[in-house]
Amino acid sequence: MVRVKLDRVSKYFGRVRAVDNVSLEVMDGEFVTLLGPSGCGKTTMLLMIAGIYKPTKGRIYFDDEDVTDIPPKDRNVGMVFQSYALYPHMTVYENIAFPLRIKKLPKSEIDRKVREAAKLLKIDHLLDRKPGQLSGGQQQRVALARALVKEPDVLLLDEPLSNLDALLRVYMRAELKRLQKELKITTIYVTHDQVEAMSMSDRIVVMNEGKVQQIGTPDEVYRNPSNIFVASFIGTPPMNLIRCTYDESRNVLKCPNFEYELPSAWREALSSRTSDELVLGVRPEDIEIGVESPNAKARVLVVEPLGKDVVVTLALDEETSIKAVARAGTQLPTGEVTGLRIPLEKVHVFDGKSGRALI
Amino acid sequence: MALHWLFARRLAPWLYLAPLLAMVLLFWLTPIGLTVYLSLTNVSYKNLVYFIRGEMERISFTLRNLQNVFLGKDPFIASVAEVTLIYVCSVLAINAFYSLVLSIAIAFFVRSEALSTFLRVTWLLPRITPSVVYGLMWLWLIAPGTGPLYSLLAHVGIHPASWLLDKPYSQLLMIAINGYVGVSFGMIIYTAAIKSIPTDLINAARVDGASDFFIARRIILPLLKWPMLFVVSWQTLSLIASYEYILIVWGGGAPGTESVGTAWAAGVMVFPLYAWFQAFALGNYAYGAAIALPIVLLGIGLILLYFKVFGFQKLMQPARIEV
Ligand SMILES: Nc1ncnc2c1ncn2[C@@H]1O[C@H](COP(=O)(O)OP(=O)(O)OP(=O)(O)O)[C@@H](O)[C@H]1O
Ligand SMILES: [Mg+2]
Numbered sequence: 001m002v003r004v005k006l007d008r009v010s011k012y013f014g015r016v017r018a019v020d021n022v023s024l025e026v027m028d029g030e031f032v033t034l035l036g037p038s039g040c041g042k043t044t045m046l047l048m049i050a051g052i053y054k055p056t057k058g059r060i061y062f063d064d065e066d067v068t069d070i071p072p073k074d075r076n077v078g079m080v081f082q083s084y085a086l087y088p089h090m091t092v093y094e095n096i097a098f099p100l101r102i103k104k105l106p107k108s109e110i111d112r113k114v115r116e117a118a119k120l121l122k123i124d125h126l127l128d129r130k131p132g133q134l135s136g137g138q139q140q141r142v143a144l145a146r147a148l149v150k151e152p153d154v155l156l157l158d159e160p161l162s163n164l165d166a167l168l169r170v171y172m173r174a175e176l177k178r179l180q181k182e183l184k185i186t187t188i189y190v191t192h193d194q195v196e197a198m199s200m201s202d203r204i205v206v207m208n209e210g211k212v213q214q215i216g217t218p219d220e221v222y223r224n225p226s227n228i229f230v231a232s233f234i235g236t237p238p239m240n241l242i243r244c245t246y247d248e249s250r251n252v253l254k255c256p257n258f259e260y261e262l263p264s265a266w267r268e269a270l271s272s273r274t275s276d277e278l279v280l281g282v283r284p285e286d287i288e289i290g291v292e293s294p295n296a297k298a299r300v301l302v303v304e305p306l307g308k309d310v311v312v313t314l315a316l317d318e319e320t321s322i323k324a325v326a327r328a329g330t331q332l333p334t335g336e337v338t339g340l341r342i343p344l345e346k347v348h349v350f351d352g353k354s355g356r357a358l359i
Numbered sequence: 360m361a362l363h364w365l366f367a368r369r370l371a372p373w374l375y376l377a378p379l380l381a382m383v384l385l386f387w388l389t390p391i392g393l394t395v396y397l398s399l400t401n402v403s404y405k406n407l408v409y410f411i412r413g414e415m416e417r418i419s420f421t422l423r424n425l426q427n428v429f430l431g432k433d434p435f436i437a438s439v440a441e442v443t444l445i446y447v448c449s450v451l452a453i454n455a456f457y458s459l460v461l462s463i464a465i466a467f468f469v470r471s472e473a474l475s476t477f478l479r480v481t482w483l484l485p486r487i488t489p490s491v492v493y494g495l496m497w498l499w500l501i502a503p504g505t506g507p508l509y510s511l512l513a514h515v516g517i518h519p520a521s522w523l524l525d526k527p528y529s530q531l532l533m534i535a536i537n538g539y540v541g542v543s544f545g546m547i548i549y550t551a552a553i554k555s556i557p558t559d560l561i562n563a564a565r566v567d568g569a570s571d572f573f574i575a576r577r578i579i580l581p582l583l584k585w586p587m588l589f590v591v592s593w594q595t596l597s598l599i600a601s602y603e604y605i606l607i608v609w610g611g612g613a614p615g616t617e618s619v620g621t622a623w624a625a626g627v628m629v630f631p632l633y634a635w636f637q638a639f640a641l642g643n644y645a646y647g648a649a650i651a652l653p654i655v656l657l658g659i660g661l662i663l664l665y666f667k668v669f670g671f672q673k674l675m676q677p678a679r680i681e682v
Pocket of ligand 1: 013018039044
């Protein structure tokens with residue numbers, strides 16, 4: 001097992017900056033997730049770590065060894081591709097045995113390892129089939145077995161669960177996590193599904209347009225998003241972002257149809273703002289509805305039941321609507337005006353221009 | 360009602376197929392029938408005019424032509440068959456297998472896009488060059504003393520008095536000339552098939568630790584199974600009927616006649632060329648048709664075999680790879 005370090009790594013395809021100046025250190029045995037929207041450079045990052053792409057700039061290290069110029073076959077990396085990339089002309093057995101046959105292991109040892117890996121992933125009854133005869137979930141497990149069988153130092157997983165149905169996905173999520181902890185393999189996992197990222201990772205790397213937005217534990221990126229992108233990308237429903245204007249003399253935020261008083265202790269933090277346009281961020285589940293002493297008033301637009309909760313859409317004024325989560329059974333007739341409390345300890349304030357978190 | 364149904368179900372399909380069937384009849388079955396018919400006559404330049412006018416009483420029917428070809432009464436048929444076999448097998452090896460190696464080399468191993476394009480164009484050039492120019496180019500290349508290729512090979516100790524006439528050099532030349540021009544067909548099919556293999560598959564093999572050579576042998580080659588079968592079938596069919604470059608470079612000729620062409624002397628007389636020469640140079644139309652008959656029969660046999668072995672549909676998808 002190794003520690004993977006990326007030092008100011010960039011990858012350009014012509015004028016496209018697929019990955020832009022990324023630094024990252026993944027600890028030995030850690031499970032790190034690259035999370036970001038489609039096209040943000042996640043696959044490109046993995047392919048650089050695997051050695052398929054050479055970075056345009058920057059260096060990559062496994063432990064203290066600079067592997068930037070080392071070809072994939074000498075890196076001992078296991079990878080599950082977004083498309084699974086199973087060899088269509090080989091059986092499941094031959095697919096899993098492929099990396100071992102390249103290593104020229106004795107036949108008996110190959111056989112033992114293939115059967116072991118197949119058993120671990122519960123595909124031992126499929127060994128004689130061709131990939132074309134497997135379901136998406138089975139193919140994914142074959143791809144995983146092929147990646148694991150060579151006992152890699154680093155495991156790279158590119159959206160391995162994206163083709164599975166919801167039920168199988170939840171199951172495989174737990175399986176993967178259990179396997180990774182059991183085998184203690186340094187793992188870099190790619191997804192654009194934030195729930196997946198939150199539930200599996202030791203740390204999350206949030207990316208957008210080739211750049212790292214934030215690196216932190218799931219809790220950190222959830223509680224202290226470092227900018228508006230992270231705040232809006234993580235959490236369902238996403239954080240409410242209300243455009244307000246800062247009145248420095250009174251230390252209040254003038255928001256649509258309400259004013260939000262700030263503690264004087266925040267003055268200093270807010271002094272680094274680029275303009276008076278600030279964004280007040282509050283998660284739907286942190287807003288209290290129908291309270292006695294409200295910060296703001298809003299009209300109920302829609303109430304969507306969501307199992308044990310309801311998601312309420314509220315209009316602050318003509319243009320601004322926000323979402324709040326309340327317990328199921330809360331009586332909220334649509335059209336009615338209700339009082340909201342936005343608790344001070346739960347709010348975030350972002351710079352309106354740069355998007356950077358100020359509070 | 361019943362009549363309407365009959366029309367829709369039974370007759371309409373034939374109506375739609377009629378133009379195609381007419382074409383098949385006109386351009387395929389008629390020539391075959393004509394070949395068989397002609398081979399049973401004694402039509403030559405002497406009595407062709409009666410044949411055309413349909414004055415069949417002035418034409419006699421005979422089995423002599425067929426006996427000459429199929430029973431080997433023509434003492435030269437055996438050697439023609441032998442040359443044809445050498446020709447088809449060797450050129451096929453170049454067109455179907457050497458072109459495969461070449462395609463993998465160009466489409467996979469050569470990383471530089473510019474070099475890859477250059478190499479591809481070099482192999483396509485003979486295809487787009489008019490046959491006569493291509494033939495003349497070879498004549499110039501191997502001209503004793505002055506030809507660049509002749510001088511080059513003379514340097515490494517290969518210097519026949521004449522590349523055109525001395526066996527087996529002449530036969531090697533025949534194979535080279537036809538091989539070079541035929542490589543492009545296989546290359547186009549193979550290159551397209553290689554390019555359609557998903558990059559992820561190749562990348563996965565690299566991550567699994569495979570070298571380029573291993574990937575070529577264990578991933579790319581097995582995935583080209585169908586394109587290979589297609590190219591082999593297609594090239595066999597076109598080779599057994601081809602003679603144009605041999606005719607251009609060597610001319611025809613038939614032994615025992617007043618015209619002893621160099622093709623005989625050089626040992627490059629193949630079936631279709633012999634047929635062409637008998638019919639159009641010597642005017643023995645009936646005998647030419649008889650010589651062409653084995654080729655026609657072999658062609659039909661191969662087509663039926665291909666359809667049976669590969670399945671009609673599979674054969675009709677040239678660039679199919681198994682993904
Ligand atoms: N081989 C390539 N040539 C040119 N551009 C590329 C290449 N590979 C990726 N890109 C571009 O680089 C950017 C990042 O691509 P990448 O595949 O890494 O995104 P991703 O985050 O994996 O997206 P997704 O979630 O859709 O898989 C995209 O804009 C893409 O178009
Ligand atoms: Mg991707």
